[in-house]
Amino acid sequence: xxxxxxxxxxxxxxxxxxxxxxxxxxxxxxxxxxxxxxxxxxxxxxxxxxxxxxxxxxxxxxxxxxxxxxxxxxxxxxxxxxxxxxxxxxxxxxxxxxxxxxxxxxxxxxxxxxxxxxxxxxxxxxxxxxxxxxxxxxxxxxxxxxxxxxxxxxxxxxxxxxxxxxxxxxxxxxxxxxxxxxxxxxxxxxxxxxxxxxxxxxxxxxxxxxxxxxxxxxxxxxxxxxxxxxxxxxxxxxxxxxxxxxxxxxxxxxxxxxxxxxxxxxxxxxxxxxxxxxxxxxxxxxxxxxxxxxxxxxxxxxxxxxxxxxxxxxxxxxxxxxxxxxxxxxxxxxxxxxxxxxxxxxxxxxxxxxxxxxxxxxxxxxxxxxxxxxxxx
Amino acid sequence: xxxxxxxxxxxxxxxxxxxxxxxxxxxxxxxxxxxxxxxxxxxxxxxxxxxxxxxxxxxxxxxxxxxxxxxxxxxxxxxxxxxxxxxxxxxxxxxxxxxxxxxxxxxxxxxxxxxxxxxxxxxxxxxxxxxxxxxxxxxxxxxxxxxxxxxxxxxxxxxxxxxxxxxxxxxxxxxxxxxxxxxxxxxxxxxxxxxxxxxxxxxxxxxxxxxxxxxxxxxxxxxxxxxxxxxxxxxxxxxxx
Numbered sequence: 001x002x003x004x005x006x007x008x009x010x011x012x013x014x015x016x017x018x019x020x021x022x023x024x025x026x027x028x029x030x031x032x033x034x035x036x037x038x039x040x041x042x043x044x045x046x047x048x049x050x051x052x053x054x055x056x057x058x059x060x061x062x063x064x065x066x067x068x069x070x071x072x073x074x075x076x077x078x079x080x081x082x083x084x085x086x087x088x089x090x091x092x093x094x095x096x097x098x099x100x101x102x103x104x105x106x107x108x109x110x111x112x113x114x115x116x117x118x119x120x121x122x123x124x125x126x127x128x129x130x131x132x133x134x135x136x137x138x139x140x141x142x143x144x145x146x147x148x149x150x151x152x153x154x155x156x157x158x159x160x161x162x163x164x165x166x167x168x169x170x171x172x173x174x175x176x177x178x179x180x181x182x183x184x185x186x187x188x189x190x191x192x193x194x195x196x197x198x199x200x201x202x203x204x205x206x207x208x209x210x211x212x213x214x215x216x217x218x219x220x221x222x223x224x225x226x227x228x229x230x231x232x233x234x235x236x237x238x239x240x241x242x243x244x245x246x247x248x249x250x251x252x253x254x255x256x257x258x259x260x261x262x263x264x265x266x267x268x269x270x271x272x273x274x275x276x277x278x279x280x281x282x283x284x285x286x287x288x289x290x291x292x293x294x295x296x297x298x299x300x301x302x303x304x305x306x307x308x309x310x311x312x313x314x315x316x317x318x319x320x321x322x323x324x325x326x327x328x329x330x331x332x333x334x335x336x337x338x339x340x341x342x343x344x345x346x347x348x349x350x351x352x353x354x355x356x357x358x359x360x361x362x363x364x365x366x367x368x369x370x371x372x373x374x375x376x377x
Numbered sequence: 378x379x380x381x382x383x384x385x386x387x388x389x390x391x392x393x394x395x396x397x398x399x400x401x402x403x404x405x406x407x408x409x410x411x412x413x414x415x416x417x418x419x420x421x422x423x424x425x426x427x428x429x430x431x432x433x434x435x436x437x438x439x440x441x442x443x444x445x446x447x448x449x450x451x452x453x454x455x456x457x458x459x460x461x462x463x464x465x466x467x468x469x470x471x472x473x474x475x476x477x478x479x480x481x482x483x484x485x486x487x488x489x490x491x492x493x494x495x496x497x498x499x500x501x502x503x504x505x506x507x508x509x510x511x512x513x514x515x516x517x518x519x520x521x522x523x524x525x526x527x528x529x530x531x532x533x534x535x536x537x538x539x540x541x542x543x544x545x546x547x548x549x550x551x552x553x554x555x556x557x558x559x560x561x562x563x564x565x566x567x568x569x570x571x572x573x574x575x576x577x578x579x580x581x582x583x584x585x586x587x588x589x590x591x592x593x594x595x596x597x598x599x600x601x602x603x604x605x606x607x608x609x610x611x612x613x614x615x616x617x618x
Contacts (some may be wrong), residue, residue, distance in 0.1 A: 005479040007474075009465065016467045131558055212463035216524070219457035220480040221449050375431050377447040 002222050005228025007237075010204065016237065018315035020200060024242055028192040029249050034277065035188070036254045039181035045113045050079040052093040062092070062121040067113070140357055154375040174257050175340045182256055184310045186265075186340045189246050191308060193239055193269045194276040194329055195301060200281030200295050201235050209284070211375075219376040225368045231281065232364070239265060239273030260339035264346050270337070270357045272332040278363035279328075285370055309333045331355045380533050381406050382429060387437035390423055397550060399586035401406050401437070405532075410554060410564045412577030414610065419583045421567040425536055427473040429457060451517040453482050454566045456533040458525035459539075460501065462517040464509045470496070470520050471505040477524045489505070495523040498533055498553050500546070522550065533557065539573060551576055571607035580606065582613055 014021065049068040051059055063070040071088070073079035079091045083102065089110045091102040101118065103111045174182055205220045208214040217227065243266045258265070283300065287293040307313070307324035310333075316324075324330045335352035338344040346353065380447045381404040387400035397420045406412045426432040428439050430447025439446040442454065464473050474492045483491055499519035509517060518541055522605050525533060533554075539547045551573075554564055558578070566577065574580050575594050582590040582597075590597055590613065594606055601609045 001481075002480060005476060009476050012472065013465060013467045077598040211466075212459050212466060214464040215431065215459055216457065216477070218431065219452055219455070219459075220477065221451075221453040221482055222480050223449070251439070365564060375429075375447070375449075376433050377430055377449040 002226045003229045006222075006227060007233040010231060011237065014200075014234070020279070021165055024196045024238065025245055028196070028242070028246050029166075029253075031192070031253065032185075032188070032246065032249060035043075036181055040295035045107075045109050046112050047089040047113050047117070049114055049117070050091045050160075050163055051090040052079050052091060054092055054094045055125075058094075058121060058125045061124045061128075062117060065121060067119040068117045092118060105146065117321035119263070129254065149154040173259060183253075183337075185250055185254075185256055187308050187310050187329065189250070189265075190269055190272050190329050190336055191305060192246060193242055193273050194304070194332075197235055197239055197273045198280040198283075198301065199293070199297075200280075201231060201277045202284035202287070203290055203295075205231070206279045206284040206287055206290065210289075214374060218371070224371040224375070227279075227371065228281070228364060228367050232277055235277045236270060238272055239270055243273070252269065256340075258340050259343035260283045260345070261343075262277045262333065265336055267346070267357075268332050268335045268349075268353070271353065271360065272328060274330045275356055275359045275363065278367055280362060281367050282363055285373070290312040303327075303331050309337070321371070328356060328359050334339040381440075381564060382442060383411075384440040385424070385428065386440070387439070388424070388434045389436045390420070390427060390432065391435050397433075397586055398427075401427075401583075401588055401589050403585075403591045405563050405565050407531075407563055408558055408561045410558050410566060411574070412574045412580045413478055413565060413567045413583060414571070414574045414580060414606070417569060417581030420470045420586055421583055422536060424583070425457075425463075425534055425565070425567065428488075428534065428593060429455065435552065441612075453487040454531050456525035456527065456530035456535075458533075458535045458538055460519050460536045462521045464517055464520060466510040467508060469506050469508050470501055470512070472525060473509060473520060474505070474527065478527050481528050483528045491529075495526045498526060499523045500549065504580075515546065517548075518542050519546065526553075529562075531562050533562070534552060535564065535566045537567055537569070539570065541566070547573075571605065571610060574606045582610065584613060 005122045046067045046069070048071065049062065051062070051070060051071070051072050052075060054062075059070055060071065062068060071082075073082070073091075076091070076093055079088065079093075080102070082088045083091055083104055086104070089104050089107075091099045092259040093102070099118075099122075103114065105111050157267070204213075208217070220223075247258075247262060247265055251258055284293060284297050287296070303323075304327050307327040309324075313321055313324055313330075331352040335356075338349060339346075383405040385401050385403055388398055389396070390398040401424060403411070413421050413424060423432065427434050427504070428441065428446060429452070430439070430449075433447070441448070441451055446452055460549060465476070466478070471492070474496065475488065478488050478492060493502070496505055498520050501516065501519055501523060504512070504516060509520065512520065522535070522538055524539075525535060539550060542550070554566075558564060566573075568574060577594065579591065579593050580597060581588050590600070590609075592600065597606065597609050598604065601612050603609055
């Protein structure tokens with residue numbers, strides 16, 4: 001009953017704060033759309049390569065590679081100047097049978113692209129050399145054979161057409177255009193929920209404390225748990241709407257494919273929102289002003305992004321990876337990724353859900369006990 | 378005293394090294410208004426927090442209605458008004474009242490009636506539907522008082538209730554407080570406005586963490602041989618007149 005009254009009151013306050021509401025609902029959409037543009041635009045890397053004393057055949061092989069422009073230079077000095085002027089991304093220089101490559105290396109992805117393109121061109125080039133030689137030997141063989149009158153006129157198999165095998169791509173999730181954005185989206189969704197619920201609920205309780213309403217509230221026979229649960233209910237409801245909105249935007253506007261059940265995604269994010277809420281309330285007790293609350297963003301929120309799985313955790317050193325085990329977004333991100341990209345049912349996500357519940361229970365108990373600071377019963 | 382509403386016995390409170398309250402003893406009996414006066418920083422609010430059970434005393438006991446504080450359920454019978462207004466600004470006056478009435482556990486059936494009554498007492502009936510953010514300072518103070526009056530509690534604890542309200546309304550508030558007293562309910566009120574202390578039935582002078590005097594205003598004046606409570610206070614503080 002009291003829990004319910006607190007929930008109604010918190011929701012009423014939130015609904016009347018139009019700016020905060022807009023922040024919670026419009027800001028994530030705005031950022032998601034921007035991110036979508038940013039990441040889909042950088043799907044391909046265009047590089048320009050300067051060549052010095054490189055054979056014509058290799059040069060044309062290199063030029064045939066997609067997104068690679070080749071320009072020949074008469075000497076290394078001229079090419080180097082172009083590289084310094086940012087007109088080239090790399091220089092390929094041939095000396096006898098060896099090649100030396102110089103990269104501008106201001107953009108790692110361009111360096112990688114050049115390396116790949118060059119290796120491919122080199123092997124294509126070698127292949128065509130082989131083919132030519134093969135053709136030469138075959139014709140020599142045919143000539144020899146024709147000079148032997150008793151030879152059986154077997155069909156000439158060696159001149160069989162060199163057909164390139166056809167490659168067909170099948171994608172279990174998404175299509176050829178599925179990129180980095182699709183990978184980070186499930187995690188990002190969780191991050192938005194976490195970020196806004198953490199900040200806004202923390203601020204709300206802080207305000208309640210500094211304005212004295214918390215004292216007044218605690219001077220009534222309300223239970224401490226009722227206050228915490230009232231906040232949880234109201235922000236839980238808000239988080240449900242926020243998640244639904246984010247999910248709908250990503251599906252309809254951004255065309256991201258969701259394999260699994262949408263309700264599961266909402267459920268996972270709701271759980272994360274409750275963790276964020278409990279976390280926000282707990283942290284707000286260590287802040288004396290809104291600005292001090294903001295100071296927790298670089299200390300507590302930004303590190304969460306690093307360990308959330310947006311940056312592959314497998315590539316991290318063992319002890320660094322250890323940090324990720326105490327990051328709630330990691331678990332929700334993992335669960336949401338599995339649901340969205342592979343359609344995994346909730347029952348197979350026991351670890352993720354269990355960990356989120358553990359966070360939730362611990363933080364909630366801490367909060368209920370923590371309110372003792374303001375009233376001793 | 379067995380039948381006292383509030384009984385504070387040997388209360389000691391320390392914040393770190395600093396001893397805020399040394400040895401507080403006084404009682405509030407049914408049907409009286411006790412004024413707790415003292416300079417700012419004397420520990421008036423701390424006494425109230427101990428009585429409400431928001432803080433724990435380092436030693437001594439605070440008893441309300443014969444039960445030792447802190448006690449959550451007893452809070453239902455206490456109307457508390459803090460020094461700051463402590464209102465939800467984005468809600469209307471009515472919504473604030475409804476919320477706190479529910480927190481106090483007022484029965485649903487009498488909720489509307491109780492709210493209408495306290496709103497009339499503080500003369501806010503016409504402004505109940507406005508948001509609190511649009512209220513004047515005096516209106517906020519009155520709404521805050523109305524919240525404390527909700528549910529006709531047997532004990533009112535008011536921390537500086539008349540700061541920032543105009544004289545006419547102050548008189549009206551005191552008239553209401555007297556009515557409550559006459560109905561047999563008790564009030565503990567802190568103030569630093571000395572002429573207000575004259576209106577209380579008994580006055581506790583809080584100075585340097587001690588209650589240096591606890592008596593009726595008339596007897597206090599006799600005791601210190603001065604004409605006003607203000608003079609009593611100055612004399613007690615040792616200020617040369």
